[in-house]
Amino acid sequence: MNGPDSGVTGTVTITLDGTNRSLRIPLMPGSIGPSVVDIRKLYNELGVFTFDPGYGGTAACESKITYIDGDEGVLLHRGYPIEELAEHASFLEVAHLLLNGDLPNAAQKADFERGVLRHTMLHEQLRSFFNGFRRDAHPMAVMCGVVGAMSAFYHDSLDINDPDQRRISAFRLIAKVPTVAAWAYKYSIGQPFVYPRNDLGYAENFLYMMNAVPTEPYVVNPILARAMDRILILHADHEQNASTSTVRLAGSTGANPFACIAAGIASLWGPAHGGANEAVLKMLSEIGHVSNIPDFIDRVKDKNSNVRLMGFGHRVYKNYDPRAKIMQRTCHEVLGELGIKDDPLLDLAAELEKIALHDEYFVSRKLYPNVDFYSGIILKAMGIPVSMFTVLFAVARTVGWISQWKEMIEDPSQRIGRPRQVYTGPTQRGFVPLDARG
Numbered sequence: 376m377n378g379p380d381s382g383v384t385g386t387v388t389i390t391l392d393g394t395n396r397s398l399r400i401p402l403m404p405g406s407i408g409p410s411v412v413d414i415r416k417l418y419n420e421l422g423v424f425t426f427d428p429g430y431g432g433t434a435a436c437e438s439k440i441t442y443i444d445g446d447e448g449v450l451l452h453r454g455y456p457i458e459e460l461a462e463h464a465s466f467l468e469v470a471h472l473l474l475n476g477d478l479p480n481a482a483q484k485a486d487f488e489r490g491v492l493r494h495t496m497l498h499e500q501l502r503s504f505f506n507g508f509r510r511d512a513h514p515m516a517v518m519c520g521v522v523g524a525m526s527a528f529y530h531d532s533l534d535i536n537d538p539d540q541r542r543i544s545a546f547r548l549i550a551k552v553p554t555v556a557a558w559a560y561k562y563s564i565g566q567p568f569v570y571p572r573n574d575l576g577y578a579e580n581f582l583y584m585m586n587a588v589p590t591e592p593y594v595v596n597p598i599l600a601r602a603m604d605r606i607l608i609l610h611a612d613h614e615q616n617a618s619t620s621t622v623r624l625a626g627s628t629g630a631n632p633f634a635c636i637a638a639g640i641a642s643l644w645g646p647a648h649g650g651a652n653e654a655v656l657k658m659l660s661e662i663g664h665v666s667n668i669p670d671f672i673d674r675v676k677d678k679n680s681n682v683r684l685m686g687f688g689h690r691v692y693k694n695y696d697p698r699a700k701i702m703q704r705t706c707h708e709v710l711g712e713l714g715i716k717d718d719p720l721l722d723l724a725a726e727l728e729k730i731a732l733h734d735e736y737f738v739s740r741k742l743y744p745n746v747d748f749y750s751g752i753i754l755k756a757m758g759i760p761v762s763m764f765t766v767l768f769a770v771a772r773t774v775g776w777i778s779q780w781k782e783m784i785e786d787p788s789q790r791i792g793r794p795r796q797v798y799t800g801p802t803q804r805g806f807v808p809l810d811a812r813g
């Protein structure tokens with residue numbers, strides 16, 4: 376897992392060619408993974424910035440939460456492999472692990488679950504927020520709005536300098552975001568909102584709020600509740616991805632946690648990030664039949680087409696995304712439980728995956744299936760509408776976002792995030808009056 380340069384200490388010397396100026400820069404080793412060149416003094420000492428659009432080679436923070444080895448396809452949360460967590464832990468145990476650093480013992484687990492679950496209800500006034508949206512609003516739009524609006528309802532937990540208030544905000548967000556998500560769905564289909572039930576497990580309660588109606592009893596299938604719990608675990612955190620970095624950047628200004636998580640939800644929405652699970656399903660239905668795959672692959676490889684194989688490729692993984700493997704297994708379990716023997720979408724996905732994994736275009740670029748490739752198929756089989764796929768990702772990732780936000784606020788070296796640029800626009804010029812402009 377450790378690359379050849381893992382844990383290297385010492386210095387790097389940068390010399391500005393043609394001058395006599397140079398700087399010895401310390402290397403910061405991580406506990407695993409590549410060391411990091413600490414460039415904090417670079418501008419003051421040498422008068423230059425670094426250029427790294429997309430931050431492909433830049434560590435923006437120090438973190439103890441999640442480690443990814445993209446070449447080997449390894450994902451660890453606080454040191455625990457994702458495979459073991461998905462197999463043996465519950466989502467709320469993983470939430471405790473991410474937030475507090477360790478898996479809870481039995482008493483801590485009960486305490487944490489009680490702490491989260493007693494916050495599942497929304498302020499009743501928040502109900503009226505939903506009515507302001509068009510019925511056909513995308514549930515992610517509703518999520519951005521309502522989660523942001525939570526800042527206006529929970530004034531007693533907005534002081535980010537108070538550890539107790541930070542803890543309560545974390546509980547509130549983890550507990551209430553599923554309620555917001557389920558209500559966004561209920562609103563879109565014109566059904567009454569279903570209030571949370573704190574006697575149910577976290578994933579079970581979410582499925583209950585999504586599917587129950589007041590006119591008849593509803594019991595959540597325990598196999599589906601377990602599958603949902605596992606899907607949530609697989610999406611819980613993923614290091615410094617775009618939405619997490621958005622949450623950290625917003626949080627670095629001192630903004631309140633509800634506003635920061637709303638920013639994260641907005642960032643997650645894009646099809647290159649959390650919106651990919653929805654895009655995979657759209658892509659599969661557009662392809663329609665296995666016989667159309669070669670044509671589709673040709674379009675993907677055509678640089679002028681702007682068509683991408685959704686659910687494939689990752690900025691960090693240059694190997695199989697470990698979450699995709701678990702997702703694929705879970706997908707077969709869920710389809711088995713639901714008695715779905717032949718799912719045309721699954722057949723299509725399997726064939727697409729087979730072809731792509733052998734095609735030189737994908738092989739040479741190390742493009743493998745990511746977590747989103749199979750998640751849409753499972754969610755669809757579970758009866759979750761396509762527009763809710765990214766919302767589900769947001770429900771799960773709220774745990775990662777709030778853990779990363781908390782870590783940042785508690786880091787004494789934390790400063791406002793403020794990247795620099797290389798300016799390539801016009802140099803200073805004089806104002807030209809309107810009648811003198813050509």
Ligand code: CMC
Pocket residue numbers: 429616646647648649650651675682683684685686687688689690691740742745746747
């Ligand atoms: N289909 C076709 N070509 C691709 C794809 C793809 N899905 N992904 C990357 N490439 C090509 C890209 O065109 C480029 O080729 P070339 O070197 O010839 O110009 C090369 O591979 C490198 O791509 P990149 O855009 O520099 O890679 P990136 O690290 O900037 O992008 C990504 C990562 C996830 C945005 C991208 O792989 C992608 O758009 N994938 C499809 C969307 C998707 O599934 N996103 C979910 C990611 S996992 C869940 C999450 O984090 O939210």
